[in-house]
């Protein structure tokens with residue numbers, strides 16, 4: 001009798017622990033168990049893509065150990081950055097349940113504009129990049145206008161945009177067909193050579209863990225001060241420690257070869273920035289709300305049109321930035337830039353990384369994880385001397401698996417009441 | 420209308436007045452020339468059959484629909500509402516019949532949707548505390564405010580929607596069938612809340628099909644029928660009268676009622 005009474009009185013001293021039906025995780029073991037429960041109920045988060053990545057890497061390493069060499073991984077990171085940035089934009093539109101099919105052509109226009117304005121017209125690089133990005137923003141604005149003013153599905157408007165932009169790219173490049181960027185210029189070395197100095201890369205590897213730990217402790221103190229449950233100190237400390245160890249090991253391994261490319265550094269910075277914006281700002285909250293239930297968001301007083309504009313503009317602008325990076329990586333702006341599989345890889349990366357096609361679910365990390373999966377496949381198959389035919393087929397299969405996992409997890413969430 | 424003259428409220432200025440408000444959806448006239456006054460510290464119940472236009476009226480006042488014709492006056496001033504945010508700014512809060520919650524967001528995020536604290540670095544802790552305070556006021560049975568709304572029961576969702584409407588300290592609160600899915604304790608709590616809001620001087624518009632709930636809290640009962648005003652009653656109107664006005668079973672229920680009311684008043688006056 002007394003034990004029952006105890007159970008009911010102790011937790012109610014905390015504001016959010018008054019309901020006796022719910023088990024709460026505060027310690028380390030409970031947190032791990034809660035995570036297991038979450039996964040079982042279909043709230044998978046990034047787990048499938050990490051499992052997939054481990055699988056893919058193991059297979060390629062077994063077939064050809066060169067795959068896991070530091071030098072090859074550095075190349076992989078260079079390759080990830082360009083399409084990864086485009087995928088980051090795709091995450092924004094997918095979050096609203098929309099799509100942008102023209103990101104490939106948009107990136108092609110971005111690289112063509114860089115080539116024409118910088119190499120041919122002799123404008124300074126920052127100005128040329130600035131104009132490219134503005135062109136991207138303008139395109140995004142057009143899509144958003146067609147979506148909000150005419151209710152045109154983005155599937156159609158961006159398909160039209162794909163053709164129009166492709167034409168514009170060919171028009172810009174004109175008869176020559178491609179413009180070579182000068183070797184030795186800062187742009188090209190940024191795309192091919194520039195590496196974060198060793199000391200700085202170690203410092204940067206320590207920062208996320210430190211920030212996480214400080215924030216964790218502060219949140220814990222604040223929550224306890226206002227009578228909310230807080231995580232135990234061990235839980236607060238273990239996660240940042242693990243993260244720091246992981247990052248230092250990775251950076252150390254990459255530094256055995258050339259090191260961490262600046263280009264990848266820029267990409268990760270953008271991922272972190274978008275992640276912060278999506279999870280910690282009102283804008284991000286509105287993005288999730290509009291993606292989940294646009295009418296509810298409207299009635300809550302959110303300016304839904306402005307959210308659409310921000311997402312489409314961000315997507316197209318990031319696509320042009322990806323195009324600019326691709327041009328510096330290839331040292332040329334050609335008619336082929338942004339065609340072929342860029343479009344599909346960018347969209348596939350966001351989806352493989354775990355951003356839902358149905359809107360309202362996703363994260364900036366999915367762009368990073370997804371693009372690493374896709375580039376690993378491309379890179380591994382190139383090492384095996386397999387033609388692109390195989391690459392397309394395998395990437396297609398992985399995408400299909402990712403969508404199946406997403407759908408199964410969705411069903412499981414529904415049956416566990418966590419849609 | 421009759422009651423208004425008798426009531427001391429008539430001396431004061433209505434918080435919200437509708438003057439000949441109409442709303443058409445294409446060929447459908449959902450609302451035709453609706454007049455309605457809500458005074459501070461007054462609960463107006465809005466009743467009517469399914470499809471009578473109650474929710475449409477609430478959505479129009481909430482800025483979710485634009486009226487096709489007519490004026491909305493807030494504190495005596497005509498207002499033009501270009502969207503729900505304008506209504507929220509005026510101090511008109513609404514619990515919609517379809518609740519309008521984002522299922523993919525947690526309870527705290529839904530309560531604070533569009534009103535988040537410190538927009539550039541969300542203050543999750545203060546938001547969570549406020550959410551608990553609001554929910555406890557409603558005797559809510561919500562296990563964890565960090566669960567997504569999709570995992571809540573219908574009544575729990577309704578409580579969340581009501582909690583959200585209280586967040587901004589509104590001047591008028593509109594509840595579209597707030598007790599439809601609620602349990603006994605929660606219904607009582609919502610009716611208590613309505614009383615408390617009234618005592619605080621808020622205007623309340625409550626829609627309900629449950630005449631007991633209506634009688635428990637309402638000062639006046641406005642009947643809508645086929646998108647038109649069909650009389651305003653006091654709580655001592657008989658059920659037959661109300662049902663007559665709602666269903667239109669008796670064509671001139673209002674006038675007959677007036678006559679009878681006058682008769683009873685006379686009787687009461689004589690007996691005194």
Ligand SMILES: Nc1ncnc2c1ncn2[C@@H]1O[C@H](COP(=O)(O)OP(=O)(O)OP(=O)(O)O)[C@@H](O)[C@H]1O
Nearest residue numbers: 444447449467468469470471472473474475476516
């Ligand atoms: N968005 C809309 N488009 C077209 N017609 C609509 C729309 N919303 C409501 N209507 C029509 O307006 C009329 C009134 O609907 P409303 O939802 O206001 O009824 P209600 O009184 O709230 O009914 P209930 O008691 O069932 O909630 C109905 O005939 C409905 O078909």
Ligand SMILES: [Mg+2]
Nearest residue numbers: 473474475516
């Ligand atoms: Mg209704």
